[in-house]
Amino acid sequence: xxxxxxxxxxxxxxxxxxxxxxxxxxxxxxxxxxxxxxxxxxxxxxxxxxxxxxxxxxxxxxxxxxxxxxxxxxxxxxxxxxxxxxxxxxxxxxxxxxxxxxxxxxxxxxxxxxxxxxxxxxxxxxxxxxxxxxxxxxxxxxxxxxxxxxxxxxxxxxxxxxxxxxxxxxxxxxxxxxxxxxxxxxxxxxxxxxxxxxxxxxxxxxxxxxxxxxxxxxxxxxxxxxxxxxxxxxxxxxxxxxxxxxxxxxxxxxxxxxxxxxxxxxxxxxx
Amino acid sequence: xxxxxxxxxxxxxxxxxxxxxxxxxxxxxxxxxxxxxxxxxxxxxxxxxxxxxxxxxxxxxxxxxxxxxxxxxxxxxxxxxxxxxxxxxxxxxxxxxxxxxxxxxxxxxxxxxxxxxxxxxxxxxxxxxxxxxxxxxxxxxxxxxxxxxxxxx
Numbered sequence: 001x002x003x004x005x006x007x008x009x010x011x012x013x014x015x016x017x018x019x020x021x022x023x024x025x026x027x028x029x030x031x032x033x034x035x036x037x038x039x040x041x042x043x044x045x046x047x048x049x050x051x052x053x054x055x056x057x058x059x060x061x062x063x064x065x066x067x068x069x070x071x072x073x074x075x076x077x078x079x080x081x082x083x084x085x086x087x088x089x090x091x092x093x094x095x096x097x098x099x100x101x102x103x104x105x106x107x108x109x110x111x112x113x114x115x116x117x118x119x120x121x122x123x124x125x126x127x128x129x130x131x132x133x134x135x136x137x138x139x140x141x142x143x144x145x146x147x148x149x150x151x152x153x154x155x156x157x158x159x160x161x162x163x164x165x166x167x168x169x170x171x172x173x174x175x176x177x178x179x180x181x182x183x184x185x186x187x188x189x190x191x192x193x194x195x196x197x198x199x200x201x202x203x204x205x206x207x208x209x210x211x212x213x214x215x216x217x218x219x220x221x222x223x224x225x226x227x228x229x230x231x232x233x234x235x236x237x238x239x240x241x242x243x244x245x246x247x248x249x250x251x252x253x254x255x256x257x258x259x260x261x262x263x264x265x266x267x268x269x270x271x
Numbered sequence: 272x273x274x275x276x277x278x279x280x281x282x283x284x285x286x287x288x289x290x291x292x293x294x295x296x297x298x299x300x301x302x303x304x305x306x307x308x309x310x311x312x313x314x315x316x317x318x319x320x321x322x323x324x325x326x327x328x329x330x331x332x333x334x335x336x337x338x339x340x341x342x343x344x345x346x347x348x349x350x351x352x353x354x355x356x357x358x359x360x361x362x363x364x365x366x367x368x369x370x371x372x373x374x375x376x377x378x379x380x381x382x383x384x385x386x387x388x389x390x391x392x393x394x395x396x397x398x399x400x401x402x403x404x405x406x407x408x409x410x411x412x413x414x415x416x417x418x419x420x421x422x423x424x
Contacts (some may be wrong), residue, residue, distance in 0.1 A: 032380075038407065073382070100288075110422060111421075113418070113420035114420075141420075142420060143418065143420040143421060147420065168345075170415045170420070171341075171415075172341065172342035172345075173341075174328075174339065176342070177370060178345070179345045179347075180330065180342045180343065180344055180345045181344050181345060181411055181415065182411050182414040182415050184411070184414070185407075185411050188283075188349075189347065189348075203420075204419040204420060206417060206419045207414070207419050210410070212416060240302055
């Protein structure tokens with residue numbers, strides 16, 4: 001699969017180590033449709049290619065939005081790009097959040113750190129189809145107040161009457177008046193009916209383990225919990241084996257898995 | 272006369288506890304309110320009470336010289352504040368401040384300790400529930416110090 005050239009339309013700094021890059025289809029043929037939770041391979045010419053979750057609105061195909069955390073050579077090169085530069089895009093790849101399965105149920109989204117980026121398209125979808133769902137809750141945890149992603153948007157979401165948003169930080173500061181504590185501690189009092197809830201979680205694996213524990217303790221069934229896994233994805237089509245997760249490939253069988261299909265791997269240290 | 276019995280009975284911490292135990296607790300209970308910014312207790316104070324939060328939000332803080340208090344945990348309706356009444360020498364280990372107007376039920380620790388000495392079943396119930404609370408808070412604290420968002424993956 002050959003990368004398609006996309007032009008950088010905007011690069012926006014989100015936090016000290018995270019930025020959002022907006023791309024447009026240069027050939028202006030199809031744009032790009034994707035399902036919430038999927039990812040693209042972004043190719044910075046001369047630097048390399050990395051998998052990045054799509055963080056934009058799935059109902060809009062005019063621009064492609066990715067939020068990236070700077071952790072290596074390619075992500076650093078991505079951050080250096082300016083408006084008008086080009087990026088090669090392959091995708092979209094992988095499985096999606098089960099937004100249709102959530103219809104007529106409550107939906108709880110639990111995100112930690114940059115895990116909010118792949119969750120955001122699901123929330124856009126849910127809000128665009130708001131009448132089809134019961135209560136929608138977003139629980140988000142960040143390291144400190146300055147690490148909170150999409151802060152302005154979170155404030156707008158909090159102001160809505162049809163969406164419950166709770167944000168917590170691990171370490172507060174003088175400017176922070178909100179919750180302090182880890183994100184799983186928000187689950188016991190979140191307003192959802194555990195027997196009629198679809199839960200989607202994305203964040204560091206440790207956070208997801210304890211989130212799943214808290215959801216199960218609340219009474220959510222394991223086949224109603226979905227997790228987004230992260231592994232070292234290279235080819236994105238299940239050939240190279242870099243992202244092998246037990247008998248599965250995260251790029252092809254994931255990144256979104258129904259929890260009960262990977263529960264046996266979750267605590268296995270070798271994978 | 273309206274008593275605190277229904278409020279105690281519906282508090283998550285006391286879920287499933289026997290009615291006669293609730294009645295014993297009511298004898299040690301009082302209604303309290305704290306204004307935003309008010310300190311409920313400070314580190315080193317005698318720990319004579321603990322609180323079932325009914326409304327509002329509290330912050331547990333550790334004071335750092337020249338830097339002020341740092342919030343280590345926030346507490347909301349359904350939470351319980353204060354363990355130090357249970358364990359000698361009964362001194363507070365943190366500062367506790369109301370972030371917003373907070374209403375709570377205060378339990379007199381000395382009164383309750385005496386009742387627990389007289390009724391071991393009540394004592395066991397309280398110990399069991401506080402031990403569970405401590406386990407949950409210890410787990411949350413361990414996750415907090417892991418700094419899980421610091422390193423990707």
